Amino acid sequence: MKLILLYSLRNLIARRLTTTLTTCGMALVVFVFATVLMLSEGLKQTLVSTGEYNNVVVIRKGSNVDVQSAVEKQKALLIETLPEIAIDEDGNRLFAKEVIVLIVMPKRETKSPANIVIRGIDEKSVRLRPQVRLIEGRLPNFGLNEVIVGKSISERFEGALLGDKLRFAMRDWTVVGIFDAGNRGYNSEIWGDVNQMMQAFKRPVYSSVIFRLKDSKDFDVVKSKIEKDPRISLEAKRETRYYEEQSEMMSKFLKILGLSLTTIFSIGAIIGAMITMYSAVANRQSEIGTLRALGFQKRTVLGAFLFESLLLGVIGGIIGIIMSSFTQYITISTMNWQTFSQLTFSFTLSLEIVIQSMLFAVFMGLIGGMLPAIVASRKNIVSSLRSA
Amino acid sequence: MKEPVVSIKNICKAYQKGSETIPVIHDITFDIIDGDFLSLMGPSGSGKTTLLNLIAGIDKPDCGEIIVSGINITRLSESELSRWRAINVGFIFQFYNLIPVLTAFENVELPLLLSPLSKSQRREHVISALRVVDLLDRIDHKPKELSGGQQQRVAIARAIVTDPAIIVADEPTGDLDRKSATDVLNLMTRLNDEFGKTIIMVTHDMRAAKRAKTIKYLDKGYLNDSPANTDL
Numbered sequence: 001m002k003l004i005l006l007y008s009l010r011n012l013i014a015r016r017l018t019t020t021l022t023t024c025g026m027a028l029v030v031f032v033f034a035t036v037l038m039l040s041e042g043l044k045q046t047l048v049s050t051g052e053y054n055n056v057v058v059i060r061k062g063s064n065v066d067v068q069s070a071v072e073k074q075k076a077l078l079i080e081t082l083p084e085i086a087i088d089e090d091g092n093r094l095f096a097k098e099v100i101v102l103i104v105m106p107k108r109e110t111k112s113p114a115n116i117v118i119r120g121i122d123e124k125s126v127r128l129r130p131q132v133r134l135i136e137g138r139l140p141n142f143g144l145n146e147v148i149v150g151k152s153i154s155e156r157f158e159g160a161l162l163g164d165k166l167r168f169a170m171r172d173w174t175v176v177g178i179f180d181a182g183n184r185g186y187n188s189e190i191w192g193d194v195n196q197m198m199q200a201f202k203r204p205v206y207s208s209v210i211f212r213l214k215d216s217k218d219f220d221v222v223k224s225k226i227e228k229d230p231r232i233s234l235e236a237k238r239e240t241r242y243y244e245e246q247s248e249m250m251s252k253f254l255k256i257l258g259l260s261l262t263t264i265f266s267i268g269a270i271i272g273a274m275i276t277m278y279s280a281v282a283n284r285q286s287e288i289g290t291l292r293a294l295g296f297q298k299r300t301v302l303g304a305f306l307f308e309s310l311l312l313g314v315i316g317g318i319i320g321i322i323m324s325s326f327t328q329y330i331t332i333s334t335m336n337w338q339t340f341s342q343l344t345f346s347f348t349l350s351l352e353i354v355i356q357s358m359l360f361a362v363f364m365g366l367i368g369g370m371l372p373a374i375v376a377s378r379k380n381i382v383s384s385l386r387s388a
Numbered sequence: 389m390k391e392p393v394v395s396i397k398n399i400c401k402a403y404q405k406g407s408e409t410i411p412v413i414h415d416i417t418f419d420i421i422d423g424d425f426l427s428l429m430g431p432s433g434s435g436k437t438t439l440l441n442l443i444a445g446i447d448k449p450d451c452g453e454i455i456v457s458g459i460n461i462t463r464l465s466e467s468e469l470s471r472w473r474a475i476n477v478g479f480i481f482q483f484y485n486l487i488p489v490l491t492a493f494e495n496v497e498l499p500l501l502l503s504p505l506s507k508s509q510r511r512e513h514v515i516s517a518l519r520v521v522d523l524l525d526r527i528d529h530k531p532k533e534l535s536g537g538q539q540q541r542v543a544i545a546r547a548i549v550t551d552p553a554i555i556v557a558d559e560p561t562g563d564l565d566r567k568s569a570t571d572v573l574n575l576m577t578r579l580n581d582e583f584g585k586t587i588i589m590v591t592h593d594m595r596a597a598k599r600a601k602t603i604k605y606l607d608k609g610y611l612n613d614s615p616a617n618t619d620l
Contacts, residue, residue, distance in 0.1 A: 003494055003501055010489035290485040293446050294499045294546075295474025297467055381446040385481065 008308040023316040030320025034357040036258025038347035046345035047247035050185040051239030066208040084218040094212035096122035120197030137177030148177035150187035152344035169200035273368025289384025302377035309369020317361025392419035399452030414609040425580040427600035434606040436590040474502040478547030480557035484539040486531040517545035537568025557589040
C-alpha cells in the first residue's frame with residue numbers, strides 16, 4: 001500500500017497553501033504545548049538537580065521549606081552526633097547548620113524589587129554541594145561580613161558584582177566571590193557566614209541542618225531517629241526529594257495554566273485540520289469514486305485520508321518542536337511561590353517532551369481527520385463518479 | 389455458440405428523489421457473450437449508465453440477478469463486490485478519472501495493488517499494458533502533462549492491466565476531439581479483436597457505436613434491439 005500512502009503525501013504537496021496554513025496552525029499549538037512542558041521541566045530540573053541524593057535536609061515538622069523552618073541549636077547538636085553522618089578525610093563530619101532569610105533587592109535593569117535568599121552557611125556547606133563552583137574571587141572568611149553570590153544574582157541584581165558592597169540587615173557585606181551552580185537553584189542565592197547572618201538578622205535558631213550520609217541506605221534509620229527521638233522531633237528528607245517538593249506547586253500551576261491554554265488552541269487547530277480535510281474530500285470525490293470502483297475497500301480510503309491528516313499533524317509537530325527548541329536559549333527569572341524567593345531557570349527540552357508533543361500533534365491530526373475520512377470512505381461510488 | 393459472460397435476468401432499478409420513486413430500469417433480461425463488443429445507446433436519462441453501473445457492480449439492482457462469469461454479483465456483500473470488481477472489471481470513464489498526483493505508470497499500477505503480484509510482476513504487467521496503448525514513452529508523466537487522448541489511453545491501460553473478464557466504458561470518447569476519439573476507438577476495437585476482450589460501452593456517438601459488434605438501445609428504462617426514436 002506504499003502507493004496509496006504516496007498518494008496521500010503527494011496530495012498534501014499538491015495543495016501546498018492549505019497544507020502550509022494548516023500545519024502552521026498545528027505547529028503553533030504544539031509550540032505552546034511544548035514550551036509549557038519545557039518551562040515546567042526547566043523549573044523541576046533546576047530545583048531537583050539542586051539537591052544531592054546522599055544529602056539529608058532536616059527542617060521543622062510541617063514546614064515544607066527551610067525559609068519557614070526553625071531548628072534549635074541543641075537539636076542541631078544532637079543531630080550532629082548521629083553515627084550515620086559521613087566523615088571527611090580530615091575527620092570532620094560533613095554536617096552544616098544553616099539559616100535562610102529573605103531580603104528584597106532591586107533588579108539591575110528594571111530596578112523592580114525581588115526577593116532573594118540569603119543562606120547563612122557553615123564551613124562544610126560548600127563541601128556538601130559539589131555542584132557549586134567558585135568562578136570569581138574566593139570563599140568568604142568566617143567571622144567577617146563577607147558574602148559570595150550566585151551567578152544569576154550577580155548578573156541581574158544591583159550591587160552584586162565582585163567587590164561591590166551589599167547593604168542588608170543594617171550591615172554592609174562585601175561580595176568576595178561569585179559562584180556558579182549550573183542550572184540549579186543555588187545560583188539565585190547569596191551565601192555568608194551563618195553566625196554573622198544569625199547575629200545580623202537577630203535569629204536565635206537555625207533554619208535547617210544538612211548532612212551527608214555515610215551510606216545512602218542509612219536514610220530510613222536516620223529519618224526514624226530524627227523524627228521519633230522526642231529530643232529532636234524534626235523532619236528529615238533526602239535533599240533531592242526536598243527540592244522536588246519545592247518545584248511541585250509551581251510546576252503544577254504552570255502545567256495546568258499552559259495545558260488549559262493549549263487545549264483551547266488545539267480545538268482551533270483540530271477544526272482547521274478538519275476544514276482542510278473536508279475540503280480535500282469534497283475536491284477529490286471523483287478520485288474516491290474511482291478508487292472504490294477499481295476495487296479498493298472503504299477502509300483503504302479511510303486509511304488514505306486519515307494518513308494524510310496524520311501527516312499534517314506530524315509535520316506540524318516537527319515544526320512546533322523545532323520552534324520550541326529555540327526557547328532553550330531563554331532564561332526566566334521569577335518568584336518561587338513556595339519559598340517566596342527569586343528563581344532563575346531555562347526552558348528545558350527533554351526526549352519525553354518531544355514524544356509527548358509529537359503524540360499531541362498526531363492526536364490533533366487524528367481527531368481532525370477522523371470525520372472527513374469516515375465521510376470519504378462512506379461515499380456512494382456512483383454519486384462520487386458523477387462529480388468528475 | 390459462445391457462452392454468455394454476462395447474464396442479466398429481470399433486473400429493475402429505481403431512484404428515490406424525496407418522496408418520489410423514479411424508475412430507471414424496467415425488467416431487463418439479456419446476455420452478453422464472451423468476446424462481444426456491445427454498445428448501449430439511448431437518449432439522456434434512458435438508463436444506459438445505470439445499466440452499465442449495475443453490470444460493473446458499482447450499483448445494485450432493486451430486483452433481478454446479474455451473473456458475470458458464473459458469479460451472481462447481486463448476492464455479494466459490499467466488500468466482496470469490491471474484491472470482485474478488482475479482478476473482473478476494467479473501467480474506462482468519460483473524463484478518464486486518473487489520479488492527478490500519480491504518474492501514468494502509478495495510475496496503471498493502482499488496480500494491481502489489490503492483486504497478490506510482487507512488485508516486479510506488477511511492473512511487468514504495467515509495462516505490457518502501456519505498450520498495448522503505445523504510451524511507454526509517457527510512463528513518468530502525470531495526467532496534466534498528457535493530452536486528453538493520451539489520458540484516455542492510460543485509463544485503457546489501467547482497465548486491461550488486471551486482464552478482467554469485462555471492460556466497461558462510459559462515453560469513452562465523450563471528452564475527446566475527433567482524432568483522439570478515433571485512436572481510442574481503434575484501440576478498443578483492437579482489444580476486442582486481438583485480445584478477445586468483452587467490452588460494454590455506453591455512448592451517444594453513433595460513429596463510436598458502429599465499432600461495436602452488437603448495439604442495444606435503451607429508452608425510458610426499456611431495452612430494445614432497435615432505436616425507439618429514428619433520430620438516434
